[in-house]
Amino acid sequence: MPWYKKLHWQIILGLVLGLIFGVVAAAQGWSDFTSDWIAPWGEIFLRLLLLIAVPLVLASLITGVASLSDLKKLSRIGGKTIAIYIGTTVIALIIGLALVNLLEPGSGVPAEMREKLQTTFADQAAEGLETAAAAAKRGPLYPLVSMVPGNFFEAASNNRNMLQIVFFAIFAGIALLMIPKEKAKPMLDLFDSLNDMIIRMVEIIMLFAPIGVFALMAGTITSIAGDDLGQIMELLGALGFYCIVVLLGLVAHMTVTYGSMVRFLTPVKIMDFMRALAPAQLVAFSTSSSGATLPITMERCEKELGVSEEVSSFVLPLGATINMDGTGLYQAVAAVFIAQTIGMDLDLSAQVTIVLTAVLASIGTAAVPGAGIIMLVIILESVGIPSAGIALILGVDRILDMCRTVTNVTGDATVAVVVAHGEGQLKDMTQLAVSN
Numbered sequence: 075m076p077w078y079k080k081l082h083w084q085i086i087l088g089l090v091l092g093l094i095f096g097v098v099a100a101a102q103g104w105s106d107f108t109s110d111w112i113a114p115w116g117e118i119f120l121r122l123l124l125l126i127a128v129p130l131v132l133a134s135l136i137t138g139v140a141s142l143s144d145l146k147k148l149s150r151i152g153g154k155t156i157a158i159y160i161g162t163t164v165i166a167l168i169i170g171l172a173l174v175n176l177l178e179p180g181s182g183v184p185a186e187m188r189e190k191l192q193t194t195f196a197d198q199a200a201e202g203l204e205t206a207a208a209a210a211k212r213g214p215l216y217p218l219v220s221m222v223p224g225n226f227f228e229a230a231s232n233n234r235n236m237l238q239i240v241f242f243a244i245f246a247g248i249a250l251l252m253i254p255k256e257k258a259k260p261m262l263d264l265f266d267s268l269n270d271m272i273i274r275m276v277e278i279i280m281l282f283a284p285i286g287v288f289a290l291m292a293g294t295i296t297s298i299a300g301d302d303l304g305q306i307m308e309l310l311g312a313l314g315f316y317c318i319v320v321l322l323g324l325v326a327h328m329t330v331t332y333g334s335m336v337r338f339l340t341p342v343k344i345m346d347f348m349r350a351l352a353p354a355q356l357v358a359f360s361t362s363s364s365g366a367t368l369p370i371t372m373e374r375c376e377k378e379l380g381v382s383e384e385v386s387s388f389v390l391p392l393g394a395t396i397n398m399d400g401t402g403l404y405q406a407v408a409a410v411f412i413a414q415t416i417g418m419d420l421d422l423s424a425q426v427t428i429v430l431t432a433v434l435a436s437i438g439t440a441a442v443p444g445a446g447i448i449m450l451v452i453i454l455e456s457v458g459i460p461s462a463g464i465a466l467i468l469g470v471d472r473i474l475d476m477c478r479t480v481t482n483v484t485g486d487a488t489v490a491v492v493v494a495h496g497e498g499q500l501k502d503m504t505q506l507a508v509s510n
Contacts, residue, residue: 096295113293119286138387139247180414400481
């Protein structure tokens with residue numbers, strides 16, 4: 075197949091053209107035209123992905139859990155998956171804290187720029203504070219309570235309630251394991267057919283991906299810059315070092331942590347892994363949503379990396395819900411950066427608190443754009459950093475959100491490959507290439 079017909083190259087082309095168009099649109103004053111006639115196509119693409127996220131998680135998890143044959147196997151795979159997810163999140167946080175303490179990006183922000191940022195993004199910061207204040211009033215067991223849906227249809231109506239869908243799907247899968255096979259078969263056939271239908275819908279949606287990514291990228295640039303391209307350059311000039319530290323942490327975590335896991339815990343070659351996952355990473359970058367990217371992640375892991383449907387249907391939906399390594403790393407860097415900018419020292423105990431709070435926060439963070447900023451407020455409050463300080467970083471949050479979502483999706487796929495190999499459910503890559 076010629077290179078230009080391969081999906082990941084088409085998406086890359088759409089991404090680059092969208093970036094170029096967005097820069098030109100901001101420079102020429104076309105932001106209104108872009109928001110009216112270009113950006114909606116990106117919104118349609120994103121909505122199509124979100125449309126199938128809930129039924130995909132529901133169908134794949136129920137069939138995945140029910141196919142595990144016994145509860146011991148479920149507990150083994152589930153325990154292994156959750157342990158790896160939490161472990162990689164802790165490593166990501168440590169990497170982030172090490173870099174931000176070593177490089178100190180907050181010490182170089184001029185006082186006048188700090189005041190300007192706080193004034194410019196005061197309204198957005200206030201919205202985040204209100205949401206976080208409501209979350210802070212909840213009891214210590216609220217995350218456990220909120221995981222259990224009171225109404226399935228209400229939970230299924232909102233992608234932010236994905237953890238509730240995961241709970242219901244696992245619960246339903248366990249119940250199907252406990253009833254006679256002849257009675258469970260009609261339900262399993264139904265969800266298996268639904269799962270196949272959703273996968274086919276993913277393939278259809280991905281035909282639209284290059285256009286959708288182009289529109290999302292162009293809309294993102296003009297929404298940040300408006301009709302003044304200099305606004306982006308001014309923001310990057312003030313917060314560029316902070317962005318570099320976050321990006322260094324994300325790259326280090328993906329190459330060192332995930333690269334080591336793939337290299338030493340699986341037979342998959344790293345370049346084959348990255349090549350297979352590239353379309354999912356590019357969609358994650360353009361949508362800033364690991365939940366919206368989930369259908370593509372599952373398709374790539376099963377068809378290109380050889381992960382069994384049994385493992386992918388359990389590990390990946392769970393990962394899209396609780397595995398937020400990129401978000402956790404960003405929150406650690408952002409918290410210390412804000413403290414450095416306002417001249418506040420954080421001792422070791424405060425930074426340990428950041429790690430513990432961020433691990434718990436990452437589990438409950440919705441897999442949708444911008445959700446990480448709300449959890450950041452809670453982390454800031456936990457160590458006594460003024461919450462209004464989030465105004466310092468909101469200007470570049472959208473850009474970093476795109477990058478940390480790529481890390482989250484890469485982490486999900488890495489764990490899926492590791493667990494599949496450990497369970498003897500990872501197909502050989504050469505045989506997979508022949509079958510495809």
